[in-house]
Amino acid sequence: MAETYDAIVIGTGQSGPSLAERLTQEGMKAAIVERKRFGGTCVNVGCIPTKTLVASARAAYVARRAADFGVITNGPIEVDMKRVKARKDEVVKGSNEGVKNWLKRMPNLTVYEGHARLEGPNTVSVNGQLLEGEWIFINVGGRALIPDMPGLHQVDYLTNSSMMEVDFLPPHLVIIGGSYIGLEFAQMYRRFGSRVTVVEKGERLIARDDEDVSGAVKEILEHEGVDIRLNAECMKVEKRGDGVAVNLSCEMEPREIIGSHLLLAVGRRPNTDELGLEKAGVKTDARGYIVVDDQLKTNVPGIWAMGDVNGRGAFTHTSYNDYEILAANLFDSGNRRIVDRITAYALYIDPPLGRAGMTEREVRASGRKALVSKMMMTDVARAIERGETQGFMKILIDAQSHRILGAAILGIGGDEIVHSLLDVMYADAPYTVIQHAMHIHPTVTELIPTMLGDLKPFQ
Numbered sequence: 001m002a003e004t005y006d007a008i009v010i011g012t013g014q015s016g017p018s019l020a021e022r023l024t025q026e027g028m029k030a031a032i033v034e035r036k037r038f039g040g041t042c043v044n045v046g047c048i049p050t051k052t053l054v055a056s057a058r059a060a061y062v063a064r065r066a067a068d069f070g071v072i073t074n075g076p077i078e079v080d081m082k083r084v085k086a087r088k089d090e091v092v093k094g095s096n097e098g099v100k101n102w103l104k105r106m107p108n109l110t111v112y113e114g115h116a117r118l119e120g121p122n123t124v125s126v127n128g129q130l131l132e133g134e135w136i137f138i139n140v141g142g143r144a145l146i147p148d149m150p151g152l153h154q155v156d157y158l159t160n161s162s163m164m165e166v167d168f169l170p171p172h173l174v175i176i177g178g179s180y181i182g183l184e185f186a187q188m189y190r191r192f193g194s195r196v197t198v199v200e201k202g203e204r205l206i207a208r209d210d211e212d213v214s215g216a217v218k219e220i221l222e223h224e225g226v227d228i229r230l231n232a233e234c235m236k237v238e239k240r241g242d243g244v245a246v247n248l249s250c251e252m253e254p255r256e257i258i259g260s261h262l263l264l265a266v267g268r269r270p271n272t273d274e275l276g277l278e279k280a281g282v283k284t285d286a287r288g289y290i291v292v293d294d295q296l297k298t299n300v301p302g303i304w305a306m307g308d309v310n311g312r313g314a315f316t317h318t319s320y321n322d323y324e325i326l327a328a329n330l331f332d333s334g335n336r337r338i339v340d341r342i343t344a345y346a347l348y349i350d351p352p353l354g355r356a357g358m359t360e361r362e363v364r365a366s367g368r369k370a371l372v373s374k375m376m377m378t379d380v381a382r383a384i385e386r387g388e389t390q391g392f393m394k395i396l397i398d399a400q401s402h403r404i405l406g407a408a409i410l411g412i413g414g415d416e417i418v419h420s421l422l423d424v425m426y427a428d429a430p431y432t433v434i435q436h437a438m439h440i441h442p443t444v445t446e447l448i449p450t451m452l453g454d455l456k457p458f459q
Contacts, residue, residue, distance in 0.1 A: 013040025354418030
C-alpha cells in the first residue's frame with residue numbers, strides 16, 4: 001500500500017529543503033528523501049568544507065608573511081593537518097545537522113532516509129516503501145567524474161569528496177584538472193606545505209574564462225610554488241613504488257611526474273543513474289542530465305528537476321535560484337525563468353576571482369560594439385596597503401545601450417566586489433549609475449567608477 005503525498009522531494013541539496021518548507025507552508029502534505037548526507041554537496045563535500053580549508057590555508061600563508069608587515073613570530077610556522085580537518089568537520093557537522101534537524105521538525109513533512117527510485121510518473125520507492133505524489137521534484141545533485149584514463153583502475157586516487165577525509169600532508173599532490181576545484185585544492189595544499197603539480201589537458205587553465213584571466217591565475221599559483229603542466233595530451237597513470245606516476249606528454253620533457261597522491265578534478269556528472277528515470281519516462285541528455293525547460297519542468301507533467309542534476313547550473317547559488325523560480329511560479333503567480341538569470345560565479349583561490357555576465361571572448365563573438373576598461377591591482381591603494389597586488393579588474397560595456405555586459409574582478413575581495421556590478425546589471429541600468437556613485441575610501445570598489453570613466457573601444 002503506497003503512502004500518498006501531495007508532493008515528494010528527492011534530495012536535500014540546496015534547493016530541496018527550502019522547497020519542502022514552502023510546500024508545507026502552502027498546506028501541502030510532503031515527503032523528502034535523502035540517500036546519504038543531508039545538505040548535499042555544498043554542505044558536506046563542496047562549498048562549506050572547502051572554504052573552511054581555504055581559510056586554514058590562508059591563515060598559514062599570512063602567518064608566514066608576518067615579517068613583511070613587521071610582525072615577528074617565534075620559530076617556523078607549522079600546520080597540524082589533523083586539527084585543520086577537525087575544524088572543517090566541526091563546521092560541516094553544524095551545517096549537516098542543522099539541515100537534518102530542520103527537516104525532521106518541519107510540520108507536514110515526512111523524512112525518508114534511503115535510495116529513492118521512480119517507479120512511474122507519480123510513484124517513488126524508498127527501501128521497499130512506495131510513495132505516491134502528484135508533484136515530484138528531483139534534487140539529487142552530482143558527483144566527481146572519473147575519466148576513462150589508462151591505468152587509473154590500478155592506482156589509488158582522491159576526488160573532491162574523499163579529500164575531505166585527508167588528515168595528513170601529502171608530500172607531493174598531483175592534481176589532474178586545471179579548473180575551479182583543482183586550482184582551489186592546489187593553492188590550499190601548497191600553503192599547507194605539500195609540493196603540488198597541476199596537470200591540465202588543455203592549453204590553459206580555467207578555459208571558460210578569458211585568456212588574460214587564465215594567465216593571471218597561472219602566475220598567481222606559480223608565484224606560490226605550484227607546478228603547472230599544460231597541453232598534457234598523452235595522459236596515463238601507473239603505480240610507482242608507494243606513489244603514482246602520471247605520464248604528461250608523448251613528446252615534451254619531462255614526460256612524466258611522480259607524486260605521492262593523485263587528485264582527480266576533471267569535472268562532475270549527475271546522479272541520475274539508478275534513479276529509475278526511464279520508468280517515469282523522464283528524458284536525459286547525452287551526459288545524463290535531466291532535460292528541463294526554463295521553468296524547470298521535465299517532459300513529464302508534474303515532475304521538475306532542480307540543482308546540478310538539470311545541467312542548467314553547477315553552483316549552490318544556481319540551485320537555490322532554481323528553488324526561487326519554482327516557488328514563485330507555483331505559488332506566487334510568477335513567471336520566472338532560468339534564462340533571465342545572469343551568469344555569476346567565483347574561483348576561491350587567493351586572491352579570488354569574481355565573475356559576472358559575459359566574458360570578453362563572448363562579447364567579441366557576439367559582434368556587438370563594446371567598450372572595455374581594465375585596471376591592474378598594482379594601481380589599487382587598498383591592495384598595496386594589504387600587500388596583495390596580484391590580479392586586475394575588467395569591465396565590459398555595450399557601446400550603444402551603455403549596459404554592463406560582464407566583469408572579471410581578480411583581486412582581493414573580488415568575489416564580493418563583483419556584486420556591485422551584478423546588481424546594476426539586474427536593475428538593467430546604464431553603467432553611468434555606478435560611475436556617478438560615491439564610494440567609500442579606501443576600498444577596492446571605489447575604483448569601479450574610476451574605471452568606468454576610462455572606457456575604450458575594443459581593439
